[in-house]
Amino acid sequence: MNMTTNMRPVSSAALKQAVEQHLTYTLGKDAGHASVYDWRMALSFAIRDCIVEPWFRATRSTYEGQRKRVYYLSMEFLIGRTLEDAMINLGLLEAARDVANEVGFDLREIIEDEPDAALGNGGLGRLAACFLESMSTIGCPAFGYGIRYEHGLFRQRFEGGQQVETPEDWLTLPHPWEFARPESAYEIGFKGEAVDGGWRPAESVVASAYDMPVIGWQGRWANTLRLWGAKPTTLFDLERFNSGDYAAAAEPEALARTLSRVLYPDDTTYQGKELRLKQEFFLTSAALQDILRRFRTEYDDLAKLPTKVAIQMNDTHPAIAGPELIRLLTDVHGMEWSQAQEIARATLGYTNHTLLPEALERWSTWLMGNVLPRHMQIIERIDDDHRRATKRPAHVGIVRNNEVQMGELAFIMSHKVNGVSALHSDLVKKTVFHDLNEIHPGRIINQTNGVTPRRWLKLANPPLATLISDKIGEGWIGDLEQIKTLEPFAKDADFRRDFRAAKRTNKVALSNWVGETMGVKIDPDAMFDVQIKRIHEYKRQHLNIFETIALWHNMRENPNAGWAPRVKIFGGKSAPGYAVAKEIIHLINDVASVINSDPVTKDLLKVVYPPNYNVSMAERVIPATDLSEQISTAGKEASGTGNMKFTMNGALTIGTLDGANVEIREQVGPENFFLFGLTADEVVKHRRNVRHARDAIEASQNMQSVLQMIVEGRFSPSDPDRYHGLVDRAWNHDHYLVAADFDSYYDAQRKVDALYLDPDAWEEQAVLNTARSGFFSSDRTIRGYMADIWETESALVGEESLT
Numbered sequence: 001m002n003m004t005t006n007m008r009p010v011s012s013a014a015l016k017q018a019v020e021q022h023l024t025y026t027l028g029k030d031a032g033h034a035s036v037y038d039w040r041m042a043l044s045f046a047i048r049d050c051i052v053e054p055w056f057r058a059t060r061s062t063y064e065g066q067r068k069r070v071y072y073l074s075m076e077f078l079i080g081r082t083l084e085d086a087m088i089n090l091g092l093l094e095a096a097r098d099v100a101n102e103v104g105f106d107l108r109e110i111i112e113d114e115p116d117a118a119l120g121n122g123g124l125g126r127l128a129a130c131f132l133e134s135m136s137t138i139g140c141p142a143f144g145y146g147i148r149y150e151h152g153l154f155r156q157r158f159e160g161g162q163q164v165e166t167p168e169d170w171l172t173l174p175h176p177w178e179f180a181r182p183e184s185a186y187e188i189g190f191k192g193e194a195v196d197g198g199w200r201p202a203e204s205v206v207a208s209a210y211d212m213p214v215i216g217w218q219g220r221w222a223n224t225l226r227l228w229g230a231k232p233t234t235l236f237d238l239e240r241f242n243s244g245d246y247a248a249a250a251e252p253e254a255l256a257r258t259l260s261r262v263l264y265p266d267d268t269t270y271q272g273k274e275l276r277l278k279q280e281f282f283l284t285s286a287a288l289q290d291i292l293r294r295f296r297t298e299y300d301d302l303a304k305l306p307t308k309v310a311i312q313m314n315d316t317h318p319a320i321a322g323p324e325l326i327r328l329l330t331d332v333h334g335m336e337w338s339q340a341q342e343i344a345r346a347t348l349g350y351t352n353h354t355l356l357p358e359a360l361e362r363w364s365t366w367l368m369g370n371v372l373p374r375h376m377q378i379i380e381r382i383d384d385d386h387r388r389a390t391k392r393p394a395h396v397g398i399v400r401n402n403e404v405q406m407g408e409l410a411f412i413m414s415h416k417v418n419g420v421s422a423l424h425s426d427l428v429k430k431t432v433f434h435d436l437n438e439i440h441p442g443r444i445i446n447q448t449n450g451v452t453p454r455r456w457l458k459l460a461n462p463p464l465a466t467l468i469s470d471k472i473g474e475g476w477i478g479d480l481e482q483i484k485t486l487e488p489f490a491k492d493a494d495f496r497r498d499f500r501a502a503k504r505t506n507k508v509a510l511s512n513w514v515g516e517t518m519g520v521k522i523d524p525d526a527m528f529d530v531q532i533k534r535i536h537e538y539k540r541q542h543l544n545i546f547e548t549i550a551l552w553h554n555m556r557e558n559p560n561a562g563w564a565p566r567v568k569i570f571g572g573k574s575a576p577g578y579a580v581a582k583e584i585i586h587l588i589n590d591v592a593s594v595i596n597s598d599p600v601t602k603d604l605l606k607v608v609y610p611p612n613y614n615v616s617m618a619e620r621v622i623p624a625t626d627l628s629e630q631i632s633t634a635g636k637e638a639s640g641t642g643n644m645k646f647t648m649n650g651a652l653t654i655g656t657l658d659g660a661n662v663e664i665r666e667q668v669g670p671e672n673f674f675l676f677g678l679t680a681d682e683v684v685k686h687r688r689n690v691r692h693a694r695d696a697i698e699a700s701q702n703m704q705s706v707l708q709m710i711v712e713g714r715f716s717p718s719d720p721d722r723y724h725g726l727v728d729r730a731w732n733h734d735h736y737l738v739a740a741d742f743d744s745y746y747d748a749q750r751k752v753d754a755l756y757l758d759p760d761a762w763e764e765q766a767v768l769n770t771a772r773s774g775f776f777s778s779d780r781t782i783r784g785y786m787a788d789i790w791e792t793e794s795a796l797v798g799e800e801s802l803t
């Protein structure tokens, strides 16, 4: 079979030859003894070879065209697997399948041998990965900058239903997608003292670059993800070694070893830990030094920086970029203060991903002054300048209560600040940055998130992707707006049948996987009702499990009332130190074991919670989902991006008016979305009533029964008191208004039941969800950033490709 990448046709035979060459000469393995790992490595190298040329071409074109470059600074890139994504974007999947079959392996097995690169916690990190892919697809010249964590997000196991964390070790085996660039290395200082217009650090490490190519759809363009690994500046402090202080002599090595060792596993609460601040500065300083070095090889006037460089800060984690850029421009390159400040501001943009107060980064002035003394001075001067220029009173500003407010710093040092959904951007203006918004009207804008349809539809859901392409051609893959041409087929009974068949194929595959990995039998004809995301009180997995208990209870009371059979599927990790989230996990698992062994409801209800939810698990579960749970307390979920993936894959959503749910409902039509719950405004008002939970529970027979069953120990018979704390919080400290929304949620679920029992009506709505998901492509989001923040243009305008 002949496959065409953009560069040149690659036949199965040619690919096979390339794979065998790598097996022999790169890996030194004999085909007769090669394992799945060996074939995976050989195939990865062969595919990687196909990326290198377009990668070079893109780099050359950017240099030659003197194009403006985008630099996306992020502490997290939640990439998942790379091999299949690369093969899909290069059009080599079928050729690879032939090769695998010929050498006696199943391509799926080879693909699944690759560990996930889990260099992120959740939505923020996965968004960064989708953005990289979209920037390559669109031809936006860009670099991602991040940290090459040796250990990504921890692995999750359940022991007695409780979360246990174990270290993740994706880098134990060689990583075929990276190119080490030891020649691109920068010294990163810490501590010491600020001296007259400069800084004498007391410790330092070296940031050493590792590059991963990021190939866009059809190989039209490729960008680079540059991850920094920490290396000791000197292996040994010789002076200390010679004086006999052996432990102190090894200190530089110790710091370097810890710096890029592990990803902080918190997705909301910031911790104020010194190592985290050092990691943030490590990433930011390495990136900025690299950016300025590259700029200076091409241009001589640093004043032109904002015309050729746009730097985006993914949340406040790299917000030290403001002071660091000023420091490099002034202390190192001799620019005058006010010009440096202007240049930095014109270059930087800041994306806000949360309003939760516990997530807003603040560093004590003591810690900041100790770890980054020169930056502390610069921050104070930025703060003074801003206060004077805007006549703000002394008690507001970046430095408040002996803490550096990183949100305020990022805002003041950026020319644009964006939220990630329409509702969220609105709330950003009204709440966290209310005052700054009045001082700088127009600086806050919205860029609603999106997800890449290559990974989240074409890769994850081959049955549906093929069906769509058969109907409307392949144009939707590179231009998701085209998917709206599917809309008329919602009325076509044959198409609905095929759409349903594609979903069923995915549900059968998921059922088999659940059976094999968890030993629980689930029925592919039951409704698959899914909530997968980090476990957090504001995301309200407890609302979902409470409703599950009520449903089970009512099914038992009246088993023949015409219930729609359901499988409740949960997935997600809790931050290791988040006790309440861990308790919710425990409860879900306890409820699952009771319900799954109940003979009365065995054909009506099952609850499954596969451990260690990650990107690869999402790719398995989302295409098999009928109902998407997006049930956060209104005003708390900045956007959500899982919600968009489900919509694309033809799931219906049950959700609150929160984050991007609002826009999903607008796009798919309110009649094709199950809405429930209080609005963001109502939530604020409701909380003023201190009895809000008590009143709601007393008015709800269902909710009372649920809490009664839990408190009696129905789900923890060996330890009946286990959930007394949880139930007490439901009555008395229900910050996320579970009780207030419970009845409305329960009722909406019964409407879901009714629709599911009418397959034709369900399928019509499901088709419309997919057909109207065009807005949620991250290609659209990136075009928005390019136009409104980065002021860059695609390098591919007027060109089909680079060839």
Ligand code: F55
Pocket: 121, 122, 123, 124, 125, 127, 266, 267, 268, 269, 270, 353, 354, 359, 420, 449, 637, 638, 639, 640, 641, 659
């Ligand atoms: C990670 C580290 C810290 Cl210190 C704080 C937050 C995080 C983090 O992972 N945040 C996160 O994932 N935020 C999410 O960003 C998504 C992309 O914009 C949103 O869709 C989602 O609503 C938001 O919670």
